[in-house]
Amino acid sequence: MTERADSRSGRGGALPEIRLPVGTLAIGDLHVDVERPDVVEGFTRFLAAQHGRPCLIVLGDLFEYWIGKGQANSAGGTRCLAALSELAGSGTRILVVPGNRDFLLGASDARRGGFTLLADGFVGVAQDRSRTLVLHGDELCTRDTSYQRLRRVVRSGPVRWLARTLPTAASSAIAMRLREASTRAVARKPEASKRPQRDEALRRSSAANARTLLTGHVHEFRDDDRDGLRWLCVDAFGHAPLGPAAATAEEASASSRDAFELHLGGWRVRSSSRAGRPPGRTSRTDGPVNPEAMLVPAMTLIAIDGPSGVGKSTAARLLARRLDLFFLDTGAMYRAVARAVLERGADPHDEAACLEVTRGLHLAFEPDGTLLVDGEPAGPAIRTERVTRHVSPVSAHGSVRELVVARQREIAAEMARATGGAVAEGRDTTTVVFPNADLKVFLTASAMERARRRAAELGIPDEVGRILDDICRRDEHDSTRAHSPLRQADDAVRVETDGLTAEQVVERLAFLARSGPFDGADAGSPRSGGGTSSDAVRGRER
Numbered sequence: 001m002t003e004r005a006d007s008r009s010g011r012g013g014a015l016p017e018i019r020l021p022v023g024t025l026a027i028g029d030l031h032v033d034v035e036r037p038d039v040v041e042g043f044t045r046f047l048a049a050q051h052g053r054p055c056l057i058v059l060g061d062l063f064e065y066w067i068g069k070g071q072a073n074s075a076g077g078t079r080c081l082a083a084l085s086e087l088a089g090s091g092t093r094i095l096v097v098p099g100n101r102d103f104l105l106g107a108s109d110a111r112r113g114g115f116t117l118l119a120d121g122f123v124g125v126a127q128d129r130s131r132t133l134v135l136h137g138d139e140l141c142t143r144d145t146s147y148q149r150l151r152r153v154v155r156s157g158p159v160r161w162l163a164r165t166l167p168t169a170a171s172s173a174i175a176m177r178l179r180e181a182s183t184r185a186v187a188r189k190p191e192a193s194k195r196p197q198r199d200e201a202l203r204r205s206s207a208a209n210a211r212t213l214l215t216g217h218v219h220e221f222r223d224d225d226r227d228g229l230r231w232l233c234v235d236a237f238g239h240a241p242l243g244p245a246a247a248t249a250e251e252a253s254a255s256s257r258d259a260f261e262l263h264l265g266g267w268r269v270r271s272s273s274r275a276g277r278p279p280g281r282t283s284r285t286d287g288p289v290n291p292e293a294m295l296v297p298a299m300t301l302i303a304i305d306g307p308s309g310v311g312k313s314t315a316a317r318l319l320a321r322r323l324d325l326f327f328l329d330t331g332a333m334y335r336a337v338a339r340a341v342l343e344r345g346a347d348p349h350d351e352a353a354c355l356e357v358t359r360g361l362h363l364a365f366e367p368d369g370t371l372l373v374d375g376e377p378a379g380p381a382i383r384t385e386r387v388t389r390h391v392s393p394v395s396a397h398g399s400v401r402e403l404v405v406a407r408q409r410e411i412a413a414e415m416a417r418a419t420g421g422a423v424a425e426g427r428d429t430t431t432v433v434f435p436n437a438d439l440k441v442f443l444t445a446s447a448m449e450r451a452r453r454r455a456a457e458l459g460i461p462d463e464v465g466r467i468l469d470d471i472c473r474r475d476e477h478d479s480t481r482a483h484s485p486l487r488q489a490d491d492a493v494r495v496e497t498d499g500l501t502a503e504q505v506v507e508r509l510a511f512l513a514r515s516g517p518f519d520g521a522d523a524g525s526p527r528s529g530g531g532t533s534s535d536a537v538r539g540r541e542r
């Protein structure tokens with residue numbers, strides 16, 4: 001589990017490169033004092049709330065002081081390492097960059113805690129290949145020359161060896177002395193000399209070929225993008241949640257401070273406090289913090305496809321509500337186009353006419369998922385039998401699809417910015433519209449089951465036969481058309497819904513969302529249908 005970099009970027013060597021999945025959370029400077037049971041308790045609750053997150057980065061000073069056995073063998077230290085190990089056991093990759101307080105964390109601590117120790121930081125590589133240099137930040141305080149000298153000495157091999165061999169009592173005593181000495185020394189130094197230096201930050205980032213720098217150390221929030229470098233600095237995370245005030249995991253999570261979380265578009269501030277939520281959240285998020293939503297690792301985009309009547313909109317709407325995400329009904333947009341085509345007396349089979357109608361329509365959504373056509377709610381008029389009959393030919397025109405798909409992407413981007421993510425459903429959301437969705441699902445059910453559901457919905461159980469014919473016709477049309485036919489994406493998780501209630505389907509999808517992003521190769525049809533929870537975990541990107 002221990003990954004100690006031999007070379008240091010500051011001296012021209014390469015740091016380890018680690019792939020960072022979407023949903024990675026970066027926190028730092030927790031300063032957990034293993035001698036304070038209330039703080040240890042808060043820390044373990046915080047970790048419990050992270051189970052299922054794909055990756056957690058700790059940017060140093062996880063512990064108030066960590067010299068060796070004195071901390072590792074204490075009740076508090078043992079509890080912290082066990083809680084870290086449980087988090088790792090849940091599938092979370094934990095990357096710890098030691099800070100100036102806990103630089104003596106060692107291989108045996110990393111083994112017990114199930115984390116990877118990166119002594120000199122590392123370069124994180126996101127899905128889009130963008131690179132982030134990850135450091136504690138004290139190495140950037142180059143104007144504090146005496147500190148830099150001390151830093152080199154205390155991180156040297158002999159000091160490490162000494163720390164490992166120190167008896168428990170001695171290491172506890174040294175920790176206390178160091179804490180006092182450091183507080184005095186820091187108080188004496190001029191403020192300017194203690195600051196991380198921008199020139200050093202630029203130099204190291206450029207050496208690591210990284211456009212983003214992620215640090216902690218100064219207990220000061222920063223997200224500042226200039227001179228070609230985005231420098232993110234975490235605040236002292238956890239001072240609120242790790243105290244005795246947080247009585248439950250939810251409270252621990254809810255009272256947390258801002259952290260940075262990796263989304264598809266890059267690092268974003270993740271505030272788990274209600275006040276810090278991004279603007280534009282729908283009214284349902286004005287209530288208390290939704291703990292499950294907090295546990296979903298930045299699922300920026302969940303895409304659900306499947307045949308007609310399988311329950312896509314039901315599942316997508318409920319899932320979006322449950323996870324505080326925006327619900328994007330892409331089929332409703334084609335229905336709105338088909339309705340306008342019919343209203344204007346155009347021929348649904350005439351591509352040029354349909355394209356002209358599409359060009360003249362403005363399609364948008366309210367945050368609650370209501371489709372607006374030229375500013376007015378689309379309402380039930382897009383769901384009549386007549387529209388349903390004609391929407392297939394209209395949606396089969398390549399040029400119409402091009403316009404509608406472009407608009408769908410714009411809407412998803414706008415809504416994801418406002419709400420943190422979206423659940424989209426349709427026929428081609430996993431294959432064409434959002435091929436990079438964080439989670440792709442292909443829902444299936446037999447045609448007869450779908451016909452029964454639709455007949456029940458319409459209150460005409462006697463007409464199952466007619467509805468079945470209609471469903472089979474739409475299946476045939478949707479899956480054989482030339483443009484964006486309905487098919488299961490290679491990396492979509494197949495969920496067979498025969499015999500599952502809508503709530504059970506949503507339960508399964510929520511589990512998949514919580515479990516984090518998927519590695520395409522593992523997440524496809526081999527797990528199809530009966531894919532269990534543990535299957536899903538196995539499919540995760542590690």
Ligand SMILES: Nc1ncnc2c1ncn2[C@@H]1O[C@H](COP(=O)(O)OP(=O)(O)OP(=O)(O)O)[C@@H](O)[C@H]1O
Nearest residue numbers: 307308309310311312313314453454457500501502
């Ligand atoms: N798991 C389920 N079990 C039973 N009924 C369900 C289930 N999921 C959805 N339904 C019902 O099936 C009907 C069709 O569902 P829904 O409209 O969500 O399907 P859809 O895939 O979005 O259809 P379309 O593609 O035609 O828009 C609805 O009446 C819905 O309440």
Ligand SMILES: Nc1ccn([C@H]2C[C@H](O)[C@@H](COP(=O)(O)O)O2)c(=O)n1
Nearest residue numbers: 330331332334391392395426427428
């Ligand atoms: N992404 C999509 C969504 C829908 N369609 C087509 C297929 C249907 O015939 C029609 C209406 O969809 P529904 O409301 O029944 O889901 O639109 C599509 O081609 N691509």
